[in-house]
Amino acid sequence: METLRLALGSRAYPIHIGAGALDDAELYRPHLAAGRVAVVTNAVVAPLYLQRVKGALARAGAREILEVLVEDGEQAKSWAALERVFDALLGARLGRDGVIAALGGGVVGDLAGFAAAVYQRGIAYLQLPTTLLAQVDSSVGGKTAVNHARGKNMLGAFHQPRAVIADVGTLATLPPRELRAGIAEVIKHGFALDAALVAWLEANMERLLAREPAALAHAVRRSCELKAEVVAADEREAGRRALLNFGHTFGHAIEAGSGYGAWLHGEAVAAGMVMAAGLSVRAGLLAEADAQRLRRLVARAGLPVEGPALSPERYLELMAGDKKSAGGQIRFVLLEAVGRAVLRGDWDEQDVRAAIVACAPGAAGAPA
Amino acid sequence: METLRLALGSRAYPIHIGAGALDDAELYRPHLAAGRVAVVTNAVVAPLYLQRVKGALARAGAREILEVLVEDGEQAKSWAALERVFDALLGARLGRDGVIAALGGGVVGDLAGFAAAVYQRGIAYLQLPTTLLAQVDSSVGGKTAVNHARGKNMLGAFHQPRAVIADVGTLATLPPRELRAGIAEVIKHGFALDAALVAWLEANMERLLAREPAALAHAVRRSCELKAEVVAADEREAGRRALLNFGHTFGHAIEAGSGYGAWLHGEAVAAGMVMAAGLSVRAGLLAEADAQRLRRLVARAGLPVEGPALSPERYLELMAGDKKSAGGQIRFVLLEAVGRAVLRGDWDEQDVRAAIVACAPGAAGAPA
Numbered sequence: 001m002e003t004l005r006l007a008l009g010s011r012a013y014p015i016h017i018g019a020g021a022l023d024d025a026e027l028y029r030p031h032l033a034a035g036r037v038a039v040v041t042n043a044v045v046a047p048l049y050l051q052r053v054k055g056a057l058a059r060a061g062a063r064e065i066l067e068v069l070v071e072d073g074e075q076a077k078s079w080a081a082l083e084r085v086f087d088a089l090l091g092a093r094l095g096r097d098g099v100i101a102a103l104g105g106g107v108v109g110d111l112a113g114f115a116a117a118v119y120q121r122g123i124a125y126l127q128l129p130t131t132l133l134a135q136v137d138s139s140v141g142g143k144t145a146v147n148h149a150r151g152k153n154m155l156g157a158f159h160q161p162r163a164v165i166a167d168v169g170t171l172a173t174l175p176p177r178e179l180r181a182g183i184a185e186v187i188k189h190g191f192a193l194d195a196a197l198v199a200w201l202e203a204n205m206e207r208l209l210a211r212e213p214a215a216l217a218h219a220v221r222r223s224c225e226l227k228a229e230v231v232a233a234d235e236r237e238a239g240r241r242a243l244l245n246f247g248h249t250f251g252h253a254i255e256a257g258s259g260y261g262a263w264l265h266g267e268a269v270a271a272g273m274v275m276a277a278g279l280s281v282r283a284g285l286l287a288e289a290d291a292q293r294l295r296r297l298v299a300r301a302g303l304p305v306e307g308p309a310l311s312p313e314r315y316l317e318l319m320a321g322d323k324k325s326a327g328g329q330i331r332f333v334l335l336e337a338v339g340r341a342v343l344r345g346d347w348d349e350q351d352v353r354a355a356i357v358a359c360a361p362g363a364a365g366a367p368a
Numbered sequence: 369m370e371t372l373r374l375a376l377g378s379r380a381y382p383i384h385i386g387a388g389a390l391d392d393a394e395l396y397r398p399h400l401a402a403g404r405v406a407v408v409t410n411a412v413v414a415p416l417y418l419q420r421v422k423g424a425l426a427r428a429g430a431r432e433i434l435e436v437l438v439e440d441g442e443q444a445k446s447w448a449a450l451e452r453v454f455d456a457l458l459g460a461r462l463g464r465d466g467v468i469a470a471l472g473g474g475v476v477g478d479l480a481g482f483a484a485a486v487y488q489r490g491i492a493y494l495q496l497p498t499t500l501l502a503q504v505d506s507s508v509g510g511k512t513a514v515n516h517a518r519g520k521n522m523l524g525a526f527h528q529p530r531a532v533i534a535d536v537g538t539l540a541t542l543p544p545r546e547l548r549a550g551i552a553e554v555i556k557h558g559f560a561l562d563a564a565l566v567a568w569l570e571a572n573m574e575r576l577l578a579r580e581p582a583a584l585a586h587a588v589r590r591s592c593e594l595k596a597e598v599v600a601a602d603e604r605e606a607g608r609r610a611l612l613n614f615g616h617t618f619g620h621a622i623e624a625g626s627g628y629g630a631w632l633h634g635e636a637v638a639a640g641m642v643m644a645a646g647l648s649v650r651a652g653l654l655a656e657a658d659a660q661r662l663r664r665l666v667a668r669a670g671l672p673v674e675g676p677a678l679s680p681e682r683y684l685e686l687m688a689g690d691k692k693s694a695g696g697q698i699r700f701v702l703l704e705a706v707g708r709a710v711l712r713g714d715w716d717e718q719d720v721r722a723a724i725v726a727c728a729p730g731a732a733g734a735p736a
Contacts (some may be wrong), residue, residue: 079454083447090518096691118486120691121513121524122604145489148457156489157525236490323464323488 132182498548549634
């Protein structure tokens with residue numbers, strides 16, 4: 001077991017990483033307050049881990065454990081699904097001193113975290129991520145949200161958990177496609193922030209895909225370290241934190257344009273990173289060889305290097321609604337080098353169109 | 369024009385109070401950022417003040433002004449109404465640098481403030497209160513919320529506005545019932561926090577009801593001073609701020625038990641304060657004469673001194689779901705003296721039943 005700390009003053013919290021962490025009652029005990037816990041999870045995760053979590057919570061002193069099941073998949077991140085969570089919490093009369101435990105992947109964490117942010121104007125919650133994507137990225141940093149038809153994560157809150165308990169043992173049962181989607185965010189952390197992590201990924205991709213525990217633990221730990229450092233310096237994304245959105249502007253367009261759920265978030269980010277690297281080259285910021293390193297690593301992870309065949313106009317339209325756009329102007333996270341991302345609002349539309357067409361075969365001929 | 373300041377460090381903000389304040393472009397100018405503003409209001413308020421506000425916003429440099437109309441009345445404080453606000457904001461592509469202006473009473477302020485709290489994980493907003501209740505209470509302090517069938521204000525956020533612009537000139541057009549509902553919160557501030565305000569109300573109730581500008585201005589200013597001081601000391605209601613909920617535990621039960629909208633919030637608080645004072649007497653905290661002072665003042669304001677004829681069981685059931693309940697235990701704000709409220713979790717259920725029955729004729733015989 002290893003414990004990192006996200007330094008946020010009075011709202012600082014531990015990130016526990018290790019096999020079997022979900023069973024460790026001591027990790028839950030400091031956070032149970034009045035002893036009422038609502039575990040939010042879904043029908044895929046519940047059969048695998050819910051009983052173990054309930055056992056640990058009971059040993060930690062929980063007096064009452066409520067189960068709230070949400071839909072599986074990105075469609076659970078909806079305004080309507082959130083209302084159903086509230087119906088369940090209020091039906092059970094969970095008080096302001098209750099605690100929500102988000103048991104599952106990024107969707108469950110984003111939805112349950114947002115529920116905790118606004119339920120009775122905000123209650124405590126724990127992140128219990130069971131996917132690689134959630135462990136390396138979404139469970140850390142307090143971003144919570146649901147989607148809207150007009151854009152991903154459009155409604156949400158910054159609400160930090162009281163603890164993250166990342167049991168890397170859960171990755172053994174993860175469907176291969178979800179494992180790869182998580183690796184996309186590890187690649188993102190490397191290319192945006194840490195050239196050494198990129199080199200490590202190049203040397204260890206096969207070990208990661210084979211789920212070697214030491215390799216998984218390294219990927220999770222290093223990702224959490226990088227993310228914790230960035231979030232501690234810029235919790236509400238006034239500056240540096242935006243760099244963690246590398247690949248996400250194109251990626252959100254891919255997700256929204258394909259209908260949420262068709263692409264996994266990590267898959268969309270993977271193709272989005274390839275597009276963003278292509279744009280970085282066209283903007284004269286990045287060497288073509290470095291963009292190729294990204295593309296090769298994405299391909300080796302079994303992730304898509306190409307987006308769906310939407311027209312460049314459609315991509316631009318979807319991206320103009322992105323939260324990172326300011327005054328209607330899209331801002332891209334681009335690369336200056338491997339491990340060094342920058343946020344740029346000045347770009348040439350022809351470059352963007354070319355970057356899209358180069359990475360989305362058929363896009364040039366797609367209806368606008 | 370008078371300007372108070374709510375001291376909250378980097379989130380401190382001004383509270384401007386004065387006749388004609390809505391027309392003063394200089395009050396808006398510092399807060400317009402990228403120049404896109406969404407005015408959230410309703411069909412009752414819009415014909416009275418929307419053009420004036422738009423004029424002032426335009427003079428202050430707003431480039432684009434979006435109008436978002438919500439329903440009139442408490443039913444607008446719903447999850448569904450909030451979604452419609454988001455549809456409008458996203459349909460117009462309001463960015464993270466946009467500003468919401470809440471033009472109206474407490475319902476519009478609570479709804480639009482909550483929308484601002486979660487839209488794209490939080491954007492700036494201005495409170496432009498046009499009712500006495502909103503000017504003396506709900507527009508100040510950053511509490512935002514919508515209702516749920518199981519309880520009032522159950523879903524919401526603490527999200528401070530960038531400024532409050534309280535134009536006491538708007539009170540001239542306020543329906544008499546709404547004026548009285550606002551006076552209920554002034555009475556609350558007095559009995560909970562400031563004996564001098566109670567004495568002033570006893571001496572000036574007729575001037576207030578006659579809408580003498582100087583009396584209205586005093587009531588608004590003194591209420592805002594008291595509230596600003598309490599919120600600055602305890603923004604998130606860890607302690608002292610809870611005292612501002614005097615009358616609200618019973619009051620929320622009255623609102624929920626009667627169906628939202630049947631009672632105005634201020635009316636329910638008025639009857640709720642009489643119940644809470646009665647409970648304070650029964651608990652041996654307050655002199656009967658002081659409870660009678662409250663009852664007389666409420667009656668002089670033309671506000672109800674009695675609640676609806678729900679059974680004591682129904683009141684208790686509704687109150688058990690109140691946000692102030694901790695671990696299922698209802699906590700009441702009681703009075704120790706005029707101007708001195710306390711939060712109490714220890715009380716005798718027979719006292720509570722007796723306080724309800726004494727203030728809700730028919731309650732004793734109502735079906736459980």
